[in-house]
Amino acid sequence: MSLVHNFPFFSILLCMVAGIFSSMLKKEAAKWVTLSVSLGVLVLSAFTLHLTLGLDDNYPFMMGHVPAPWGNEIRIGRLEALMATGVSAVLFLSLIAGFYHAPAFVSEQKTNLYCIMVDLALAAVLVLIYTNDLFTVYVFIEIMTIASCALVVVRQNGHTLVAITRYMIMHLFGSGLLLLGIAMLYGITGHLLMEPLGIAVRQLVLTGQYNGPLTVVIALITAGLAIKSAMFPFHGWAPDTYAFAPPLSSAILSGIISKAYIFVMIKFFYRVVGMELIISQQVHQFLFICGVAGMIIASVLAISQRDIRRMIAYSSVAQIGYVYMGLGMGNTAGVEAAVFQMLVHATVKSVLFLSTYELINVSGDRKRFRYLHGAGYRNVPAGIVFTFAAMSMVGIPFTGGFIVKLNLAISGMAFGGWVRALVLIALAMSTLLNAVYFLHTVVSIYRRPTQELVYPAVDPMPRYAAAAMLASLLLIVYLGVGSEPILQVIETGLKTFS
């Protein structure tokens, strides 16, 4: 066991410690701590990834010295390491690009709190990525929910309060379902650790015992996670929350946190229940339908939005739909495509929220479209980044979004009849719909304003923020042209995931 093996544990620990530490620091220092923590996690995760690429299988890691099944355990494999690296990279870039405008939303005293919550959220995400036991899953999901709530509500206005109320109700409901499911599963099998749990479940399936309860468990857990990750039609909380939260929070929530829930779901399917059971229970069909419906309907709703931020929020829901469509296909290729989309979406959506804020900022803080005319000329880097991110959403080649579409299409082709048709048509329609609202916006920001509107002068975006955004842009393009190695990692990672 080399030092690197410990890195995942270190990364989690780092976040939590930093969180505690930040409560004592002044706001500037707290920001720096958070920033360094995310960078630290990125470095640690990168090393872990490198390590796991050299290993054949994933390895368990004992937390403390108490072995499983009584102690806690995390498991580290390629897929997990990749997700951790991706997530932390996105977070790092988002923090650089987003922190400087935090004072606009977060009052001085609350900055500490904000940084703590970011650290906590990151810790929770890492735990959920690496964890191997259901109880930890539940605990940290709750932690994440609360952290997310804090990240939103730190901005105090009427919109956020209403949004967060809806958010809390739905999320707690989802958590409740999750808890119920976990409890039932524990009751049936007596295990909380995923390995023995998985074996037990397979036993039960073979013997045919507890068929009903098993189905209920799967339904509860899936539904719970689905609600929390804003799968259509449980997405009701998402538009307002993402729209009215501080942009950095939206970036983190939509880009990173929602992915953690889905990752847990994948873990649950692969390790605990086993994909065969999922498929035989037709769960994947349900996810597929919801995913497809979300792709289309959320995009349609996005078109009718007057406020650009709500438009992007609905777009998030649509993109999550892509993930569920991939998951719902049930074959390995589909899940691979879904995971890749998670990475792409994290990168794109976070930078989208941040660049949108910049564009709004130079347009006199007005969010309606006609005020955004010419924003692309007032803030050139934000405009360029927004354009590329939009192109990725539509699925233009050379961006990550195109690879997602390609992989989803090819995995959909493996089926006959209506699944194939639905996949292809949904992708086609979604492309067009995304084009309608995203590329229309791109055109708007590069139009010369028709009326003589007065735009108050704002400080230009600091160079480092622009650099971070452009770095994200490069990442998007890299995902578009150099996706091959990443897809390989996902593929091999999934093989050893269960």
Next chain:
Amino acid sequence: MEGLLLLVAILLPAVGSLMVVFLPWLNERREDRCFFVGAVMVLEFLVVLLIALDSERTLILFEMTKQLPIALRSDGTSRVFSALMSLMWTISGFYSFSYMKHEQNEKTYYAFYLMTLASLMALTLSGTMVTMYLFFEMMTFISMPMVLHNRSKEAVAAGIKYLIYSVAGATMGLLGIFMLTPNIASPYFVEGGSLMTGSLTIPHAAFQIILFITLVGFATKAGMFPMHGWLPTAHPVAPSPASAVLSGVITKAGVLAIFRMIFYVIGPDYLRGTWVQWALLGCATLTVFMGSMLALREKHIKKRLAYSSVSQVSYVLCGVFLLDTMALDGALLQMVFHALTKDALFLCAGAIIVKTGITRVDEMHNLGKNMPWTMWMFTICAISLVGIPPLGGFIAKWYIAEGALMAGTPVYSWLVPIVLLVSAMLTAGYLLPPSVSAFFGGMAHGEVASAYREKADPSAMMLVPIFILTLAILVLGIAPGFMIETFTKLANSLL
């Protein structure tokens, strides 16, 4: 090289036309230009005569693709048509030297006049379907500027109508050319046709429909129903010498095309007895009748003559569609006589309009006193057109009628003679009253007698061409032997 003369026949007027346009010294004085144009036309007629006397020659101009040669050939039909057209063109040309003094833009007129002659010669000398189509289209476009010569609103509208109808007709013809190309043994015109009836690429029923459409399309130029709409608008609005050649010559181009298609490509035997023949005969007969009826109602003299053309040219088509030697003979005779007659009539009308400003037939009474020469020639031509012996028109119509009776085509064997007869009466009805009133008309109520006392006969330059035509009508009417002989020989070789 062989067939050089054919090329000369086309290039001579074409080059002449270009010289008229581009050489400034030719255009300094009117007289120079007219002399030049006249010289070109006379030379052209001589070349055509030489071709007629020479034996059959072929000349391949170029190959558009390997299967589509553009070639000229001077067979029997070419010689007849080219001689007729060239002669008419020359005579009308001389008339126009005097007439066009009253119009503007003479340079463009003569340029297009000569160029149209070139395209007509090329058309008559075409040796393959595609060549004929090429020059057919070309001729439409080149002759159009003559129609819209005075650039008034009516002229432009008429020109465009002419264009649309002609292109429509040519397109219909092209359909047939497309369908026939894979089904004929040789792309060249072959006497009796070269259709491989045993192995058609499409079913007979469809083929016949297409043939019908094709022939109706080419008949547009000849003003046959249902594609006659352009003629009464286009002919009158052009300057009179142009109207003369439009009615007298260019309509014959449509006849030529039909001639070629039926006798040299499809073959009369395929068509005889089919519904295609009956339908075409129906259209032609209807046009004969309809043209005369409409001419009767029309008071403007040029329009009346135009409708008359519609009717008379369909006599020719009737004769052709009967697919009988005698009828064909008659058709060719009618063609010649109509060309001569209608040409002369239009030239007379032109003289009347230009000298007295009279355009309506009801204003023509007592005109004979002022323009005796003109009105005498008008009357003679009118009589010929009606078909009263011993003038030429009678022989032609007689042959057609007899051919109809002998051909034995159901219904038409008696219908055609009846329609011919009725039409003759109508023709008399619309041509003779003006002539009569010109000589014997009394004075209208309140008319001032002195208004018409001056001699208003046109100059010799205008009178002589009309005189030549009228003389030809008289002579050929009395002694048609040579013509009948030539035509019978031709008809026999084709049927």
Next chain:
Amino acid sequence: MTLLLAIALPVALGALLPVFRLKTGNRNLYLMLATLLTSALCAYAIAVDIPALRLISLNNKLTITLRLDEQGKIFCALVAFLWPFAMLYAFNYMKDEHKQTSFFSFFLMSYGVTLGIAMSANLLTLYVFYEVLTLTTLPLVMHGGSQKSIRAGLKYLYYSLGGSAFAFIGLAYLVYFGGQTTFVPGGLFKGISLMHTQQLRLGYLLCFLGFSVKASVFPLHGWLPTAAVAPTPVTALLHAVAVVKSGVFAIIRVTYYSFGASVLAGSYAQYIPLALTTFTIVFGCTMALKEKHLKRRLAYSTVSNLSYILFGAMLLSAQGLTAGLMHLIFHALMKIVLFLAVGVYNKRANAYYVDQVRGLGTTLPLLGVVFTLSSLAMTGIPPLIGFISKWALAEAALLIGGPLPLMGVVALLISALLTGIYLMVPAVTMYTRPSQGNQLTPVEAGFKVTLATLSLVVLALSAYSIPLIDYLARTAAQAM
């Protein structure tokens, strides 16, 4: 390497144009040099056989690769020949317009991207460049900046992306069933089982519909007449030559080099496109007849003529493809002349509608001749090139036989008639006397040179096109 350079050079130079901030004279020189250099590179690439160049690998089967085979050479030659002329014309046309720098920047970039389409070795590459072409031509369409222009641009965008989305489906089919997207003469699927054939046909049809947006087949043609609001160099080159011909080229590639004629022949996958194109042939002409605005009239004419090419291609025979390719080249030449001439009428004579061209034949004689010549050629008057390609199309159709090809021939003839009317009527109107004098500003030499040279090319080809036709026939035979 040459291939990559031919694409990258115009794209890079175009993208960098705003950076350099050149004066007009220098800028024009810069642009012309860039264009000519690229065309020279293309000429070299056409003359010499260059091996394929792999740029990016998505996995070992899906790559972005460049290669110039016979089919690509045809399109490449056409584009490389016409772009310098269009550039020269644009210098004069855009003299007094605003936002010239961004215009020329995207104009030059589009050149590179179009070449990318011609040089694609597989469908993925073609798809990539196709999408990018939509994006680089979008600012050109919206150049006017007015509400109308922006709407036209958005319409173009949505139609194009919608079309690409469906073409993407074809791509998915190819990858799944063929494992690769490389263009292979005869298609990837020679000798495949029947069950797969059925599925492939469906995929092909969707793909055809997708690419047929840019190729303006009814009912997906709606963007083209609206896009006529763009400046004339854009309409002329992009919408008569580059963009729309890219759509046609893509369909030819997908039909013959991806799915293959053997899979498609005799099935609904052939009949539906044949029916749509036949309808579009007549539809385009009918709409052109109703349209009084000159550029929109020509746009509808393009809609109709593109379907001539596709009709020939969808006959799925060597002769059909040859005829289609002939018309691809001939139409590009004839149509670009017409658009450029109309552009001059718009700018210098303030004539935008058919009835406004009165008298321009006598006041602007060269333009009148050029316009009349191209109109005659488009109508299909022998011996001009329009007739040659129409004849070839009819011949190919009749060789196949059957009701649909026959209807196609009839459609061709009806279209010829309608074309004669809607083109010759303005041509004739030009020579009539105007009610008052024409308001003219002088016509620069650049316009005249461009138009005269292109017309001479039309004439030259009319006289002597046999070697070209032979080359096209050889290419077509190979593609079967």
